[in-house]
Amino acid sequence: MAEESEFPLHECVFNGDLKKLSSLLRSDIDISKKDKHGNTALHLAVMLGKKECVLLLLAHGAPVKIKNLAGWSPLSEAISYGDRQTILSLLRKFKQQLRDTMNERRPNLLNGLNKMQDFYMELEWDFHSWLPLVSRLLPSDLCRIQKHGSSIRFDSTLVDFNDMKWERGDITFLFNGTAPPDASLTVLDNINRVYQKIRHEETEIEIEDEVDNLMGNDIMSAQMSTKSITFTRAQSGWIFKEDKHEMVGSFNSDYYIVNGMVLESRKRREHLSEEDLQKNKAVIETLTRGQSQVVNGNGEQPVRRQSLPPPPTSTVTWDKYISSEPGKYQNIGRPMVLKESSRSYKATIAMSSDFPLSVDMLLSVLEVIAPFKHFTKLRKFVQMKLPPGFPVKLDIPILPTVSAKITFQEFKFLEKIPKHLFEIPTDYREDPNR
Known part of the structure; x- marks a missing residue:
């Protein structure tokens, strides 16, 4: 059980122990710590639908932008779960954290510009x-x-x-x-x-x-x-190869080939209805044809999307979750539809x-x-x-x-x-x- 003590916040969230979670958050504990799967306590609170834990963690400044091993943030997981109020709370906190970060960096930025x-x-x-x-x-x-x-x-x-x-x-x-x-x-x-x-x-x-x-x-x-990106000198010449040099504007430049540049994309849509999928497909087809989307506002209040019915309560235990191979734990939120x-x-x-x-x-x-x-x-x-x-x-x-x-x-x-x-x-x- 030694591994359990490594992530006390995560375990409290998993077990819904709000009292102990509150006590830990008042101590000197790293709220942004990731477990072996890259999840923070906030990730788990969102995926498990523990709304009280989510609000408590946000109140203590849990980071919203941070990503797990699969590249998903707590906000991503909140969209999947589909509770509108939780998404709203995370989005507000995310924007506040962005502003705070920029304000912290502002003095160094201005100093650099002045120099x-x-x-x-x-x-x-x-x-x-x-x-x-x-x-x-x-x-x-x-x-x-x-x-x-x-x-x-x-x-x-x-x-x-x-x-x-x-x-x-x-x-x-x-x-x-x-x-x-x-x-x-x-x-x-x-x-x-x-x-x-x-x-x-x-x-x-x-x-x-x-x-x-x-x-x-x-x-x-x-x-x-x-991690896999490397740079090699670009060559010019048909028979006698030499390193490529050219002028770019008025600047003498050496050319390099960028090797191993890979963009990994993931799309999740377990939260979308068939109507959503058809609408989004139509928008993409319209853009591909070069036609613009025109939205006619009539001054009426927009109809807001409602929360989704919650997914089935997870039967995965903390021990089973934390003992899984990194990134390969059994699903604990809404069943994922991934491309x-x-x-x-x-x-x-x-x-x-x-x-x-x-x-x-x-x-x-x-x-x-x-x-x-x-x-x-x-x-x-x-x-x-x-x-x-x-x-x-x-x-x-x-x-x-x-x-x-x-x-x-x-x-x-x-x-x-x-x-x-x-x-x-x-x-x-x-x-x-x-």
């Missing part, structure tokens, strides 16, 4: 897919990034690109590092000449809408396997020692431009152990069927950047409801 010289940078995004029809429809974007002190201006023609939906426009994100955290980010719509302060907290209606969306769609887990796929990506990356920005400095800039998921993917990729230099041209997977070729076309340090570029134009009006 950089002011600059202007251009990078091009060219999205493509191995699905021919989809590839023809995907957008491209030329982004312009300017930095002044601890402020960033980011211009884009891509308003949104998320889960195979995209929208064109002309927008500017302004990040003001000297403003309070809740007033530091503004988005400008340069076509309609309006602006909006980015809220750090969603309204209750927005969160309820997000819960409806989560409950009606596949639970997705896409992980880039980085798995993996796709290998063959890509090249161009590294330049001429580029005046370091990877660490780039990461500081990308952290500011977090509203875009594709920038988050770029940030994660450049955090890997790359070959020497700066990645001026690279391919990265964005979605299971979509990749992006990113090219840093121009970069220059500037002595003076007009301050008005980092201010809201006087002829723009505020539109808080956009």
Whole structure:
């Protein structure tokens, strides 16, 4: 029984011992500790439908984003279980934890920006897919990034690109590092000449809408396997092979082949009805044909999705669960309906020692431009152990069927950047409801 004592929180949750769980949480115990299956106590509380344990763990700051060996977070498991109130509680806590993390990192981020010289940078995004029809429809974007002190201006023609939906426009994100955290980010719509302060907290209606969306769609887990990634020098020449060198923009670059890049995707849909599956299939077919989805609001209150009937109570004991091989325990929640796929990506990356920005400095800039998921993917990729230099041209997977070729076309340090570029134009009006 020695293993049991290794995970007292987990055991309390499994046995529904709320009194002992409460006592342990008041002691100096690691609430984020994973068991041999990668599950935290919160994972187990959600999968077993122990709602009181869930609320108690959340009240003590249990992490919501953390994943188990199979790549599922407590929020993923809550969607599977299907209790709306539990999903809502985890989603609220998840968003709060994201804000707290960003606020903790903010001083270091601002310090890094202030130490950089002011600059202007251009990078091009060219999205493509191995699905021919989809590839023809995907957008491209030329982004312009300017930095002044601890402020960033980011211009884009891509308003949104998320889960195979995209929208064109002309927008500017302004990040003001000297403003309070809740007033530091503004988005400008340069076509309609309006602006909006980015809220750090969603309204209750927005969160309820997000819960409806989560409950009606596949639970997705896409992980880039980085352990097997290696880099080898790309070769050029037909007869006499030599290491490939090319200019990318004005930067002399060495080319490398990225080997072993695999995107592992998992979809779960045990919580979906046949009606949900048909609706989601129709949406994907519509997008593949290049047609846009139009939603006509009539001002009425949306009909909220109801909680699912709970799955049968698990008969698995704690001893049986914890003695199972890692990741191979008997199902304790809703029976899983899982589709798995993996796709290998063959890509090249161009590294330049001429580029005046370091990877660490780039990461500081990308952290500011977090509203875009594709920038988050770029940030994660450049955090890997790359070959020497700066990645001026690279391919990265964005979605299971979509990749992006990113090219840093121009970069220059500037002595003076007009301050008005980092201010809201006087002829723009505020539109808080956009």
